[in-house]
Amino acid sequence: MSAPAVAHRVVASAPVVAVAGALLLTTLVMLVVGVDPALAYPALVRGAVLDGNLEYTVAAFVPTLGMALAFALPLRAGEFNLGGDGQLAAGGVTAAAVALLVPLPPGAAVVLPLIAGAVAGGLVAVVAAPLSTRLGIPAIVSTLLISAPAVSLASYLVRFPLAEPNTGIAQTPPLPDAAHLPALGGSGYLTIGLPLIAALTALWLYADGRTVLGYEIRATGQNREFARYGGVRVGRVAALALAGGGAFAGLSGALIVLGPPHRFVDGALTAPGYTFTAVAAVLLASARPVVVPLTVALLTFLQVGGQGMEREAGVPSQLTQIVQGLIIVIVAVLATLRARRPR
Amino acid sequence: MYAAELVGVTKRFGPVLANDGIDLAVARGEVHAVVGENGAGKSTLMSILYGLHRPDAGEVRRDGHRVVLRSPTDAIRHGLGMVHQRFRLFPGLTVAENIVIGAEPVRKGRLDRAAANEAVAALSERYGLRADPSALVGGLPVGVRQRVEILRALYRHAEVLILDEPTAVLTPGETERLFEVLRTVAATGVSILLVTHKLSEVLAVGDRVTVLRQGRVTGRFTTSETDADELVNAMIGRSLTPPVRRRAHAPAGDPLLEVRDLTVRDADGVARLSEVSFTVRPGEIVGLAGVAGSGQRELIDSVTGLRGAVPEVLLTGTPVKAGRDPRVAYVPEDRHGRATAPAMSVAENVLMGAQRDLASRWALPRAKVRARARDLVDRFSISAASVDVPIGALSGGNAQKAVLARELTRPSTVVVAEEPTQGVDVGVRERVHDLLRAARDEGAAVLLQSSELSELRDLADRILVLYEGRVVAEFPGDATEKELGRAMTGATG
Amino acid sequence: MAGVLTATAPVLLAALGGLLCQVAGVFNIALEGQLLWGAFVAVVVSDLTGSAWTGVAGAVAATVVFSALLSGPAVALRADPIVVAVGLNLLALGLTAFLMRQIFGSGGTYSSPELAGLPDLGELGLDVPVLREQSPLVPVALLLVAVLAFWLTRTRSGLRLRAVGQHLDAAQAVGLRVSGYQHGVTLVAGALCGLAGAQLSLGNVTLFSEGMSAGRGWIAVVAVMLSGVYPGRLLLACLLFGVAEAFGFRLQGAGLPQQAADAAPYVITLAALVLAAVARRRRRSYEHA
Amino acid sequence: AETAEAPPAKSIILITPNPVGTNSFLQLGVKGAEAAAKELGASFKLYESKDPTSIAQNVDAAVRAKPTVIVGISFSFDDVFTTVPKANPGQQFLQVDSCAKEQAPNLACVSFKEHEAAYLAGVEAGLLSKSGQIGVVAALDTPFIHRWIEPFFAGATSVKPAAQGTPLYVGGSNPFSDPARAKSQAQTLTGRGVDLIAAAASGGNPGVFEAVAASGGKAFGVDVNQCALSPGNVVDNVLKHVDVAEHAAIKEIFDGRTGGVKVYGLAEGGVGVNALGDDLASSGCTVAASPDVVAKVKQTRDDIFAGKITVADPLQS
Ligand SMILES: Nc1ncnc2c1ncn2[C@@H]1O[C@H](COP(=O)(O)OP(=O)(O)OP(=O)(O)O)[C@@H](O)[C@H]1O
Ligand SMILES: Nc1ncnc2c1ncn2[C@@H]1O[C@H](COP(=O)(O)OP(=O)(O)OP(=O)(O)O)[C@@H](O)[C@H]1O
Ligand SMILES: [Mg+2]
């Protein structure tokens, strides 16, 4: 292929078109409201990757990716898990409780709360499985309904039994040092959460494509009757997938809590909206699991960069939301146009 | 002048030339059959006539005038109607609503239910297509659903009615009734295009036949002047070898499948099966006949383990295991609903059931999965672009061969086949029958459920007739269709 | 009871929009954003013109326009409606807060003695006990439940709408303009969310506050998922939520923690759902077993 | 990291724990820092955070920008301001409304005794309530919010021992900006005979005012004078002069007086009620029409100064 042809390919390729389209519209919005794009864009990039901000972007990437797996894994089995917030909070508060209440030797002091958090998240999620397979209540409804009480419960626990005395907000006391996630390098915010979630993502991708369980999960998601007919125990597989998703959410909660500022602060897990960012990322990846980390990275980049844009270029936070909203819509549209083209 | 004509129609799907310069003309009041192998291009051609596909070349004419059909709406406006093989009905609407939709009677701005019901009642009366106008379609048997589709087309004043494999899902009785209807309808001047794989039907109801093969017309016949052999020759380029009823050895040994006094009740306590008992021995094919809904589904689900552990069902002497008993190979009737996951690849579809055997610990190497699939594709001569294409993209016959390939290569001793040749062409049908016979000859016990009596007679050593959940009769394999038909309607004696 | 109706009205109006979309097979989870947008425009227009009814009209019109941002990508271009809705909810949040600063000069809450709210029915001469203190949009919402039920079952367009939602291909095959219907309902849902927003910001209270939709659109989404395509059930679901919420307030007054009150509507709804499903299961026949 | 442009000679960066939005408290914080910047000829930047992680990120970004002072509002900064000032001894920090547990010498703190003002409002409520039933509608049940609740009830029972107090919390998905739900809560209270409600629901306060207006009761505002928001329906406000205190603290830091803790109570003029203000007549608050109540409030204040009354701080219990 000649060089111009290659260039043409690249320019016409979907991601480039998506980004270009999103940039164009965003620039238009900026111009309309009187923000100088020449200041805003560099600030966006700086806010996300330069000046030491990459640390935060990566730090935010970790729970978002965790939550993306929490949604993506059950989705492979055909179950919509929209209850990420509840699973996240349950995982976080459980991890905090274990770290605070159980005296543990170093090492176990980190590992056990993480496991406990994952288990708690899994338990919250798995409730939806029998409701779906036995009672026909779709997981998309039940997970959403279970989420709110789970968040309330976590909030109650940190407000009363686990609360730090004499402080203004509902939060647990700081967790013992032994329970702090080991930091990566000299960073204050990068912890072993990153390699852990990266490894788990790789594991999931591997399991999804190349293991018996992954195959059975996908078969269940593609055609439940087919899987049942084939001898797959679909009720169990669906429950497993939901539990696995919940465990990812719970683990994300635990990772947040065991990372700086090393405590459960009421509302801090749900306020950033990881759950729906993750849902959007997974849906953007449109059923191709390998793409999920990339779409998560894109949305995290936008969110963290947006804060930088706000700080440095004086772009108000509201505008940041507008821009993000537009970009998500545009990317969604371009994703379908791309999917349609080969036809 | 012809009621409808396709002139020089060509249609490509990527590399596949589905239709290649096809000419087809239907006269007024004629029943015109279209036959051909799976993938010959029949559905594509009909879809073009109904505005679902645009032809790459060629044109459509109605009453001699060229028409451009951009959508079914255009086709309907030009007096075309179509009954799809996979029904296009709204399960949550009533029969009448399904029929009048798109051209509803309205009074004072409101939907005129009464008028709709009346119109539908009148129409069913006129063509002898009985259906309760106020029943919800979702709960109706397939035969009735099909009538609803036909009524819909007639209600919209279709002058050319296209039916794509209408009999594939019907019982012999229903098929007979459908043919009567088609004759009645044709007598009123409506032209009928009938896509089918069953040559007996073509000869029974068609006036003329067009044969397609690999996207081209390979024969045009007047039915009164042709016979099955000639049609088969045009379809597959050779004659069928006459069925061999010869068996390797007579059934002997302990039964591999034994059902003792099986009664199955639904949640309301109504018995769907009552005291059913039978055995199938190694090297034996037992046929299962009966009108739809006589308990076949419950029986087969019990035998395969899909209804859970049923102590009354014994496989090689021990009760069937819950879930899916690995001792049973099972070819289900519902190709897209149960037998395959249409969006998954051919390789992953033929993997089902063998995934644990192929795995080393939990790992399921893709190379192994593909290699096994390629092997099956070769051995069962399945035509697929690659083992990585979704199985839903295969033609019906090839998908069916893939299902058989998967099931018959299981290490199982009992084979349950449910409508194994539904919707497949004569060539594939022959191949499927060969495979079932081969399984029998290797000592498997085969339970064959089919609504096609000729199929049962071709294959089975014994035929059990189910009626209202009971085995009401048992015949030898060479029983006449008349005998079987009588038993199926519950006539004793 | 009166309080329950007030709290239920905006949720119900938005949910009616969601239900229409569901009937036509469009999954609309942008209700939250549209509700917020409607609430904002209602206050802006009412403030500018001094008339609450112009505010309502403005909210309806503006939210229809906003909903085109959903119908365009999701219906015409077949983009994933969930992703688009996530984007739109974010957009509405940012846009209202941003425009608020542009128009009123400050963020936070805008209220003003001059801002015209919707009148009470009592003031309009309808002195019926429960309705006395409600805005006229409350009976409108209740009426719309009946209207919608009638429309869906008794009219031609209603029938076609249901058909589109039940089987897209079949609807196409009988010659229905599928995307036309889907566009239509998405825009009508926008109008209903506009009404819902106006009821929230000019009926329930008379002010606009950033993010004041506060999850009501999500509750509407849940209500829609609970009730399938039946407006009657939708009314019940929304009322159940309203009653459970009021019950939660009572619990708080009786000394239970706030978190219990927050959880109450969800727990009660889930319990109702499970009970209904268990009852249904008892009645279900063999078919799928 | 390099800086794109040289920072102005003097600059102030204010970091909030949440988006400022409808939060009148944070709005005051912004106002105070802006006023200080203007007076001192410094530049001003606002970083709004979303959650603990973004607080930390904003603090680090602020440290990189090297302003004269970095201001953090609220107890949400307790953790970061324990570590970051120690790590950056050359940088001045100011924490408003709370103080890090281990205070570095380069961290100054300003905190308030809002419970004293709430007590005074309670006195007014006790005197003005006809039913003897009073209430509070607060955004969320957090410990800090109780500084507005128990002292309010305590003030009321000090003048009317039979007074009954009920708190309700807005809660829900957006507790700080849900006027409709706040209104419902207030209606729940008025429905039980409560005639005076203290509003501590941030963006929800106007909803509380609407509810009391409809029921014939009255309400108290919070942080700033909210009497004009709903004329004739607001008795008085639990004022917290965050802006004034912050302004003063920033000025001191600019003048080189760094570190230390300043607690602003009634005596320091950091908190108060409009009844004690010189501009009471023009405040729009209905307490102006009850001179006897105003007199009692003044007397109570004097008693607090004199140590005759000690207002219990719920956070210290
Ligand atoms: N939408 C499509 N996209 C790509 N290929 C298609 C499409 N529709 C049909 N084909 C291909 O065109 C060829 C003709 O298919 P067609 O469905 O017309 O055959 P048919 O005669 O109806 O087969 P059958 O007897 O199985 O129903 C097949 O190879 C088929 O795979
Ligand atoms: N997107 C596609 N790509 C390739 N082949 C397709 C595609 N869509 C349909 N086909 C093939 O085209 C044919 C036409 O589909 P249609 O819905 O008419 O079913 P059919 O062939 O009549 O039914 P059956 O497969 O049950 O015999 C099928 O054989 C199907 O496998
Ligand atoms: Mg076909």
Ligand SMILES: [Mg+2]
């Ligand atoms: Mg076919």
